[in-house]
Amino acid sequence: MIKKLKSMFGRKKEDKPKTLAGVANKYADNYMRLLAMEKVTKTGLMVGALVVGLLTYTGNELNAGKTNDYISVLELKGDITSENKGTGYIFAGAFRDAVEDKHSKAILIHANSPGGSPVQAEMVYKMIKSYTDKPEDERQQVIVSVMDSCASACLYSIxxxxxxxxxxxxxxxxxxxxxxxxxxxxxxxxxxxxxxxITSGTNKALMDPFMEMSDEQREQLVDKIVSPLYRNFVNAMKSARGDKLKENDPLLFSGMMWTGQEAIDIGLADGIKTSLEVEAELYESLGVDEKKYANEKSFSLASLLTSSMESALRSTMSEISLH
Structure with a gap:
């Protein structure tokens, strides 16, 4: 009885091919089955991608019809360089988008950076300055909340x-x-x-670590590079902060750092408030209860599925060609 059940429900044992042609036929048959399964899978992924695309488009259209207002939050964090995400060129672009957003009622910048590139700082500074120079009744407020630190290029930026x-x-x-x-x-x-x-000029290898730098060369670096950058920094601070700065303090432009209250006393900050307190006051004064992170991509199921579909689509499309 047991043998009969095994013969009915057990896995049928395949006969091994006895000839070279039989072996070839067996592997060819397996390959064709796998190829058919791959095609079915890719077709399913393409259909899925189209469905996700349709859902994403529909969601965007529905969101476009919403009238909820919010605070736009921008993160300025880490070294301010051209490589670091969210700073410099990318941050300036996100700021521009936020000021043009009709549902954004204020811009809150979370600043937490030790500094970085003067070029990237200049880019952010000028983007903010050109906006805050406009009459207050024609634009959004731009508020900064400093986290752990905002030093050098970070301070320049904001x-x-x-x-x-x-x-x-x-x-x-x-x-x-x-x-x-x-x-x-x-x-x-x-x-x-x-x-x-071998150089084409006396100053071409000016900072070569294997060559001694003369006093004259050191003075040239200070005169031609360090001092102009420093003047630009100081002038930007004076233009932006104006009479808030305690310019008669010899430490102001010396590279010194200050904690919160001391930074207020010397004119680098306007008040002591936690980031949560700043947000709460903006919510209350503007009558909104939402915030939108303007320079960070938010997670969504559609974006996750879309990224997964992209690789499958690339694989499928690579097999399509015109002959």
């Missing part, structure tokens, strides 16, 4: 905001410029290593 609030333990300042270079000349001499450099 100086033109309407209000800058700091936590009591936040650090602000470091108005200045620095240029670093290593000098391996003495070490290479001890190791008996020599370096030959």
């Amino acid at each position: 100086a033109a905001a309407d209000k800058i609030y700091a936590h009591g333990n936040s650090l602000l300042g470091s108005i200045g410029v620095r240029m670093d270079s290593w000098n391996f000349k003495e070490l290479s001499d001890r190791l008996g290593i020599s370096r030959t450099t």
